[in-house]
Amino acid sequence: MKVIVDGMGGDNSPEAIVEGCVSAVKELGVSVIIVGNKEIIDTELSKYDFPDEAIDIINSTEIITNDDEPAFAIRRKKDSSMVIGLKALKEGIGDGFVSAGSTGALLAGGLFIVSRIDGIERAALASVYPTIRGISLLLDLGANVDCKPEYLKQFAIMGSIYSEKVLKVEAPRVGLVNIGTERGKGNQLVQKAYELIENSNLNFIGNVEARDIPAGVADVLVCDGFVGNIILKLTEGMAKSLFSSLKEEFNKTFQSKVGAILLRKQLMNFKGMLDYREYGGAPLLGLKKPVVKAHGSSDAFAIKNAIRQVKDFIEMDVINIIEDDINASRNK
């Protein structure tokens, strides 16, 4: 198995990306193809020991940044690490693709270059969401801000398959994010989506209120990309704000400083619960090949975990299963 990695994407490229790739080939038994400036990547690789045959480089001369307009960048920057990587994926040079670069560009490139599975109306960006009972899978996260009910049903199917196969959840509980738990609640979109998902073969647990999301009441949380993006970013923002005010409170007196020192380990555990690095990246579901978006600020550890995720994505044959289930659900 060969995983293609965008060597030039993300805040910590190429150093952290290369280091993560080296860890991955040593620990996960995968081969990696790094796309990037060959000279720079070679220099980085020379810092590490690893089996030579496990890492290849494909040279690229351009980089897509977060400032680039996504669709335009994908069309114009043909020598960018992202475009070259996605083309190599499409051509079968590798089996999956990881990038910590621009989310918008990766979405656009995934659609233009790799393209959607037949029968899939829209590809969705999914992410694991840390809860106090483990993790949930949340989708869509912003790939589709204006959705039709049928899209949400397909997100539910794809999310359920990914949760079962990659996150190893048995019979994932699929919930529809809504403003009340009762049937019939919500806007027109979720009311209609409810009926569609209810009539699928999924383990549908009905509507999930936002207040119950952090408690881990569902394994798969389905919503449109606008709402999903709000949920993910609000969670990040709250965690950040709460930590900073806790820290401020704890620095107020000598006594509280001592208390905080005694609680150091527990506070770190607590912080770790919300650490995106543990959970790898965000899969793009609905494309013909496995593509995973790693967090823009990924370090080597996060990159290795994203590669692990794409490895499972490939090994568990998620894409063929999605294709079969989507076609089965359309022929019903």
Add this chain to the structure above:
Amino acid sequence: MKVIVDGMGGDNSPEAIVEGCVSAVKELGVSVIIVGNKEIIDTELSKYDFPDEAIDIINSTEIITNDDEPAFAIRRKKDSSMVIGLKALKEGIGDGFVSAGSTGALLAGGLFIVSRIDGIERAALASVYPTIRGISLLLDLGANVDCKPEYLKQFAIMGSIYSEKVLKVEAPRVGLVNIGTERGKGNQLVQKAYELIENSNLNFIGNVEARDIPAGVADVLVCDGFVGNIILKLTEGMAKSLFSSLKEEFNKTFQSKVGAILLRKQLMNFKGMLDYREYGGAPLLGLKKPVVKAHGSSDAFAIKNAIRQVKDFIEMDVINIIEDDINASRNK
């Protein structure tokens, strides 16, 4: 000034409601009319000392609960404390209304009995939202789950007026909740709403991402009721989950327990930051009279603060200002 209070609504009625009313008349210099079972309210009132003339009772025989279908309950339970209270408000027997009862019923009752200000397309439910820099006002919270751009513009106008007059914020910064800060981001609704709000006279700061909401970047946060409800409830749910996992962590070892004791005061401060009780209730904006929804689990302190809020709502002439500004914005 006379504030009408629903004596039978909320988890802690009538005890906490009556106690809150007594505090309000003593501390805020308002008169209160409590609507509820006269015998029960009288018994509760007999526990306290207060100027007799400051509290009246209007008898009611029915109660609307959270299990009642809102619109149906408002039409059928004509002797409920909520319906009688709202009718008294409409007839001018009191100047404002506070209820800790069913949100849906209060919304339905507000629209049917009190009715919308001329020119207002939809009434919105607003709430103060605790941030690390103070409070923001978030609207709509679920009164309108399917919105048109014009509604959001009116929410922005009403929210700005309320923020300035009742929350005493000078030139409130109005932000549109969105999935990116750049102009042109988001779904069709917010893209069009952006243009409308931009062309108003408000202090519009543009799009606000959900991750920046807890940091207090805007004084007024505008969104449709589906998104607003998700934001408010996710915030509640996260605060609850984070506290419970902090508590669990802190109970793990002897050392951490000692640390937690040393930090007791700081932890309480921290928790207080997210305490809804401090902030009173949620105003219903766009009705012809001041109506405030107190939290369902309000204690006496929260009820007193909700009465304080409706007092400012009345004194600052918010409704006439909304009417004037909405008409001015429509004639532009």
